[in-house]
């Protein structure tokens with residue numbers, strides 16, 4: 001059966017307007033032969049608000065600068081840091097982790113605002129990171145490293161960090177204009193190279209549409225990543241809630257995003273590709289997620305309704321992990337090779353989605 005017909009037969013995907021040519025390209029590319037893992041907090045608990053559902057995550061995000069960031073990138077303006085737990089001294093970090101462990105945390109995303117060189121100044125915190133890993137060896141730490149040199153990459157690895165994450169930008173204009181950063185684009189690749197040279201699991205991210213909603217350096221970022229051997233690549237779509245009025249962002253179309261999935265899959269055939277939580281909501285998310293399933297991505301955080309069913313219908317081997325990634329994609333990455341991870345039966349999930357959809361369709365619509 002044609003993939004467009006398969007998608008058309010899935011009730012939850014009815015509102016999606018899928019590009020037929022693109023779907024045909026996905027079918028020819030053969031991505032359905034790979035297993036796929038969906039990461040979802042519960043069946044429906046995240047439907048109303050992903051972020052609040054993730055607030056009590058077993059994976060808190062901790063910022064070593066609180067809400068401070070010198071770079072003030074145009075898509076973020078440091079707002080991503082605001083809801084995080086602030087631990088601005090090594091002592092506060094130790095205290096915070098102890099409190100979180102007592103409340104059941106399994107790990108954390110450790111991050112912070114950048115200085116003017118797009119570096120997060122972790123140096124004074126690394127002995128505490130080591131102390132945390134010695135005291136709680138099972139507690140996983142995923143660190144947003146930002147740009148690093150070889151020495152810092154080695155220190156981060158020696159401190160016991162499990163996964164290192166950084167955004168890879170492939171366009172100099174994006175570096176200078178969106179990030180307000182006076183460093184060559186090659187420094188992003190050099191940082192990746194330095195991290196990959198350590199035993200760390202390294203997970204670069206590409207933010208699609210980072211240049212004010214336009215795709216610009218994304219393909220070069222793929223080339224930069226393909227020259228190294230990270231553990232996985234996370235793709236997210238820009239969510240420019242905080243863009244200044246004078247520099248508005250467009251929303252990349254789901255078709256553009258889908259095309260990029262195809263290019264990413266072709267450029268990095270062996271590398272696990274994960275779709276992170278950040279992407280536009282509503283119909284665009286439904287389309288993006290359907291394209292991700294068809295393109296052969298290995299993981300999707302918080303899938304739109306219909307995605308699991310689509311994957312099953314395409315014959316993909318499906319796992320559903322009841323995990324919330326929030327902004328801490330680390331858990332997804334660390335769970336990739338975890339055969340002991342708890343699973344939800346994907347068919348139960350599809351049934352639950354169908355029951356929820358039929359309840360919604362039975363609600364009478366009253367015209368004013």
Ligand code: SF4
Nearest residue numbers: 069072073076077078
């Ligand atoms: S994306 Fe990172 S560096 Fe840029 S403003 Fe936000 S926190 Fe700061």
